[in-house]
Amino acid sequence: MKRGxxxxxxxxxxxxxxxxxxxxxxxxxxxxxxxxxxxxPSTAGRVDPARLAETAPFDQPGVVQTGPxxxxxxxxxxxxxxxxNEIRVPVGSRVTFIGTSRDVIHGLFIPSANVNVMLIxxxxxxxxxxxxxxxxxxxxxxxxxxxxxxxxxxxxxxEPRS
Amino acid sequence: xxxxxxxxxxxERRLTGAHLLVANVAxxxxxxxxxxxxxxxxxxxxxxxxxxxRSYYHSVSMHGVLNVLVWTTFFICGFLPFxxxxxxxxxxxxxxxxxxxxxxxxxxxxxxxVPLVGNAATVMFTFYAPLQAHWAFYIGLxxxxxxxxxxxxxxxxxxxxxxxxxxxxxxxxxxxxxLVTMAMWTLASVGLxxxxxFLLIPWSLGxxxxxxxxxxxxxxxxxxxxxxxxWLLPAYLSWYTLVPRQAGGRLFSDPMARGSFILFLVLSSPxxxxxxxTDPGIHEGWKLFQAFLTFAVFFPSLLxxxxxxxxxxxxxxxxxxxxVFAWFARLPWGDPSVAAQLLAMLMFCAGGIGGLINASYNMxxxxxxxxxxxxxxxxxxxxxxxxxxxxxxYWLIPHLCGRVLWSRRMxxxxxxxxxxxxxxxxxxxxxxxxxxxxxxxxxxxAAYLQPGWSGLMPWVGVGGTLLxxxxxxxxxxxxxxATVSRRAEVPAPAFAEAxxxxxxxxxxxxxxxxxxxxxVVMLVVAYGPTLTRLVVTSQLNVPGLRVW
Numbered sequence: 001m002k003r004g005x006x007x008x009x010x011x012x013x014x015x016x017x018x019x020x021x022x023x024x025x026x027x028x029x030x031x032x033x034x035x036x037x038x039x040x041p042s043t044a045g046r047v048d049p050a051r052l053a054e055t056a057p058f059d060q061p062g063v064v065q066t067g068p069x070x071x072x073x074x075x076x077x078x079x080x081x082x083x084x085n086e087i088r089v090p091v092g093s094r095v096t097f098i099g100t101s102r103d104v105i106h107g108l109f110i111p112s113a114n115v116n117v118m119l120i121x122x123x124x125x126x127x128x129x130x131x132x133x134x135x136x137x138x139x140x141x142x143x144x145x146x147x148x149x150x151x152x153x154x155x156x157x158x159e160p161r162s
Numbered sequence: 163x164x165x166x167x168x169x170x171x172x173x174e175r176r177l178t179g180a181h182l183l184v185a186n187v188a189x190x191x192x193x194x195x196x197x198x199x200x201x202x203x204x205x206x207x208x209x210x211x212x213x214x215x216r217s218y219y220h221s222v223s224m225h226g227v228l229n230v231l232v233w234t235t236f237f238i239c240g241f242l243p244f245x246x247x248x249x250x251x252x253x254x255x256x257x258x259x260x261x262x263x264x265x266x267x268x269x270x271x272x273x274x275x276v277p278l279v280g281n282a283a284t285v286m287f288t289f290y291a292p293l294q295a296h297w298a299f300y301i302g303l304x305x306x307x308x309x310x311x312x313x314x315x316x317x318x319x320x321x322x323x324x325x326x327x328x329x330x331x332x333x334x335x336x337x338x339x340x341l342v343t344m345a346m347w348t349l350a351s352v353g354l355x356x357x358x359x360f361l362l363i364p365w366s367l368g369x370x371x372x373x374x375x376x377x378x379x380x381x382x383x384x385x386x387x388x389x390x391x392x393w394l395l396p397a398y399l400s401w402y403t404l405v406p407r408q409a410g411g412r413l414f415s416d417p418m419a420r421g422s423f424i425l426f427l428v429l430s431s432p433x434x435x436x437x438x439x440t441d442p443g444i445h446e447g448w449k450l451f452q453a454f455l456t457f458a459v460f461f462p463s464l465l466x467x468x469x470x471x472x473x474x475x476x477x478x479x480x481x482x483x484x485x486v487f488a489w490f491a492r493l494p495w496g497d498p499s500v501a502a503q504l505l506a507m508l509m510f511c512a513g514g515i516g517g518l519i520n521a522s523y524n525m526x527x528x529x530x531x532x533x534x535x536x537x538x539x540x541x542x543x544x545x546x547x548x549x550x551x552x553x554x555x556y557w558l559i560p561h562l563c564g565r566v567l568w569s570r571r572m573x574x575x576x577x578x579x580x581x582x583x584x585x586x587x588x589x590x591x592x593x594x595x596x597x598x599x600x601x602x603x604x605x606x607x608a609a610y611l612q613p614g615w616s617g618l619m620p621w622v623g624v625g626g627t628l629l630x631x632x633x634x635x636x637x638x639x640x641x642x643x644a645t646v647s648r649r650a651e652v653p654a655p656a657f658a659e660a661x662x663x664x665x666x667x668x669x670x671x672x673x674x675x676x677x678x679x680x681x682v683v684m685l686v687v688a689y690g691p692t693l694t695r696l697v698v699t700s701q702l703n704v705p706g707l708r709v710w
Binding site for chain 1: 217219222286290292293374375376379414415418438439440441442443444445446449450453454457458460461464465468472518522523524525526527528530531532597598600601602603604605607608609610612661662699701703704707709710
């Protein structure tokens, strides 16, 4: 009986922190998601990948200014390139990426801005990023998309404000 | 425990041996491709040729399929029935069903392997549509999954037979764990099966012209996360029921072990969306919900950690160990089966924490599809699971062959070499991932190669080479054991007795069916709304492509 009780206490002494640790980490996560507003990609609609040439905004891929220090990048990916593959914005810009894929699954990964989103044929991806440092930053397709996957990339050039 | 020796007679032994043979042949292919990929990351040109590996990506596809689909699945389907028979203390139902299962899986493997080896299925083991492999690849993998269902069926038949002979008794812990593992997997594999049957197979055969990539991908990950618990739970089974006794101690708590397995049954499946945190077309609310469940499944892992460490502590102290941590050194480190599994556990501490980071919703934005993830799963499936299976093989193969292990020292060296090699390999990949290196990429040839990566890349090659040498030593040792080693009857290790025995557990912890119902409800709640929306709005309009 005494030994059984000891085992039980040990079990309890472990179970409580085992619950507290995940709950604590989850709380931290909720704070960053809703307090600091670090969101992940969500639903943004569908598009027919065979009709991108006739469907706005993918009929005119490129960088569009939508306000003071506010830009929209309309991004089309295909084997094995991004259109556009060079993006120029002034430092301090808030950039909305609206992207999709013309063929297989690709990914848009800009490590310097924590942009990490899949580009899936049939789906529209939408993410927002800020570029607060001047310089040239690479981006890459980070989903295997065929034999020349490693050649698929581009760069963001963050320029001084004119 | 004399009854344990009598069962798992030659019929079951041959069956297990057949599965293990296939598993280890697959592993040979897995480590060979792995070596070449590691060297590629170290800056050597990938030796593509039209006779064997056509490209780096052909290699990665083979590496993934052979290691995480074939090596694991065949090992598990050989190991779990063997353990269940010994746990029940009786032969399993229908050896004939066992052999049918093996041949279904073997046939499926051959069907999938032909296009895979022939570069007609260079789609990675995740086979994301609309990359389109040859239809035989999808049908073959589906047959392997069907084979695993037959294993579940055979265990369920055996459980019923045992129950009829032992009314009112608690199911023995090893058999309970084997059955829970297979029940969890069978439930979880419905996603993969649905994707194969309704989307990929008709599409690859040309019966429909297009498919829905996001729907296929979501169904894949519904199975693709629980599959890691399918790999892991047999390792846990060994850590709970065998290693404590092999090390000279007792299992700390049988009820807690059962409780953790039931939690894995309930919580393993409804959280695959954490692999799709960066996907469009899935609402972020459901991603957050499944991130929450991923944290919940950390709970039974912590219970396992406590229970296994407490069991090992009993062994270390029984062997004269003292102090708060010093007893750990007193464990039988000279026994390669124990040493390999202790090293696997150590590596899993890092792997488990890394997994939480990956699953942490918005933190996933930093690591998703980078080599950080590759570093992570080489500590988990690549070490916690693989090194444990190797440790099991060090007693199981001699037992099955009736020959002593050819070299204990080589086995010990192999285990340590795997551990050290993986430490180097995975540390380099974790750090490279944090510096923005994408995974599954022929990185030495990348258009965007970064100067900040070059210092670490050679270490990927160093670690990969050590792992390759270790893997070769393991396979060579088994080969020599099976062919030329001294003949002797090698007993399998007996199961550990529990300090807190099964009878102290609430009756509900001894049952499986009610928990399967809870698991189904969890799955429906977590996936129902998302899958319903994806199915209702699906457009089968994306044609298949072969772009490799």
